[in-house]
Amino acid sequence: MVIGRKEEQEMLLSAAQSEYSELVAVYGRRRVGKTYLIRETFGYKFTFQHTGMANARTKDQLFSFAISLRDAGYDDCPTPQSWLEAFSLLSHFLKNSTDEKKIVFLDELPWMDTPRSNFISAFEHFWNGWASARKDIVLIICGSATSWIINKVINDHGGLHNRVTQRIALQPFTLKECEMFAKSKGLEMSRYQIAECYMVFGGIPFYWNLLEKGLSLAQNIDKIFFVRNGKLKNEFNLLYASLFKSPEQYIDVVTALGRKKAGMTREEIITATGKPSNGALSKVLDELEYCGFIRKYCGYGKKTKEAIYQLIDNYTLFYFKFIQQNKNNDEHFWSASIDSAMHRAWSGLAFERLCMAHTQQIKAALGISGVLSNIYSWRKEADENGEGVQIDLLIDRNDQVVNICEMKYSLSEFTIDADYERNLRNKKSAFIEATNTRKAVHITMVTTYGIRQNSHSGIVQSEITLEDLFA
Structure with missing residues (x-):
């Protein structure tokens, strides 16, 4: 079952229903679920599929390609001596296929482009000279080396210029999608725990799939990262x-x-x-x-x-904060550090990154999804007139409002005291003075469980909670 990804699935299926041949490029970070999405969408049924080999010579890549052709039904397929010959064999196989729509999936395409192999020119000739001239080919190319796909295919100024008919930049899961994924695995997790897990893994499905039922989040993180054979110990x-x-x-x-x-x-x-x-x-x-x-x-x-x-x-x-520094190889490092100052400092910064990844949800909670707006950060260096100021999230709106978003991670309602109220006032006035903005400047607090109402909380114009980020 595919969690989320509805728009991406619709794009893939519409390509399969097109009356013309389609070249679809799917790219995104390693472990983000590209291959899984494509296979699930087409029910693991392709006329031909092949995956490039990591760090392999051209000769081995070609031999592997021939094996894939044989697996697909081209029983007496010879081993090609060049990529031009390899794609000629593929076109011969597809010509003889009885599939009404011939779905071809080439995974990890960048790995096939070995030095001096002339892979790109052969691939270009296959698409321009044969496949695009037909109406029954859907060629899906995929790879984690996003820069290769963008530079060599999508932004190519040669024969592949403007040849990609659909492009899918697969993004990490949102918090909501991570929650759906956790439920599908039978994991009992509160939204607070899901947020903390997101702060460690981001929205990378492969990482979330390593979580085990019956273990606490801290135990899972220890097992995945810190035990001797932890599955992500050497991921970096x-x-x-x-x-x-x-x-x-x-x-x-x-x-x-x-x-x-x-x-x-x-x-x-x-x-x-x-x-x-x-x-x-x-x-x-x-x-x-x-x-x-x-x-x-x-x-x-x-x-x-x-x-x-x-x-x-x-x-x-x-990794930089905890794994690289874990010199003692403590297998219970995370469980032991839950209430430490180091953990609290990390969680505050990690929550800010989580919020930055969910600006659409923040704007929706503010009721400004339909208002044209831009996201910025702003900083003023310290000088002889005062301390420096850092604002990590600014929403500059076309309705003459700027939201200064302050993000705070806490186990309960966040309490604004006199010092913090003064800090917010100084931050707001420094921004107005330095930018000469004529827009209304609103303080927006983004917290886990909201703001405790007291004599200092009136400085806040709007509140966003963790619940809002799950929208």
Whole structure:
């Protein structure tokens, strides 16, 4: 059963019902559920399907392709000596298929593009010279190396330019979808626990599938990450190596970003990593953004060249904070640290990232889904006139309102005291003074269980709770 993904399934099925041949590109972060979505949508029935091999030579890739053709029913299929020949054999097989609509699924396509293999030119010739000239082919290509699919296929300026008829950028689950997934597995979890789990895993279905019934969330996290053979103990290196051919430079950038919660400008990244300011760095940043590891945003009132890059991948941040630092190999590390200051500090920052991933739900709760608005962050550096100010989530609305969103994670209602009220007033006045905005500026609190009403809570114009984020 596919959880959520209704729109994506409809796109795949509409391609199968089209009167013309369709080239569909499905891409997204490793473990986000691309292959599962495609297989479930078509009931695991394809005219032909093949998966590229990781780190394999061209000769082995071609041999594997021939095996897939034989498995599909091409019994006497020879082993091709080139990709041009391989796609010629595929077209021969499809020509003889009796399927009314021939669904072809090529998974992990980027892995097939080995050096000097001429894979792209052969693939392009197959689509342009044969498949697109028919009306009965649905070619679905898929891969975790999102940057490869975007650069080599979707944004290609050669023979594949504008050839993709449908593109599906598969996103991680929302909180609501994670809740549906947990229920489908029979996991008894409160929304507070689901939120904490999201703060560790993000909305990555594969990670959620590792949770076991009968164990507490803390026990599950220990078992998945911290025991000797934990299933995600070595996920970090596998994750980046599966997506990028030279993962070290990507890891250098995310490591630098992992040290600065508010994010960094391009110049700050150059200083932190020692990398030259050239096209190679731009490529690394673009590809990390394509894959959903970082976000690029402009500060309120700032120019594009002053954009901030921020690490937002929950698993990567959890790895840097706890797994990489777990030098003692404590198999009960998470259970033992639940009430620690370190855990509390992490949960506050992780909840902010959770909120950033659910801005659509925040806007819906504010009743402004239909109002044109932009999401920003804003910061003012400390100077001789006062302390620095950081606002992680600003909603700039076309109805002449700006929402300053403050995000607080707590076990019960959040209490605003005199000091925090003063902090909010200073933050609001600093923003108004620095930006000269003429819009109304509202303080919005995003908390787990709401705000406790007291003499200081009147500063808040609107409240969003964890319940709202599950919409």
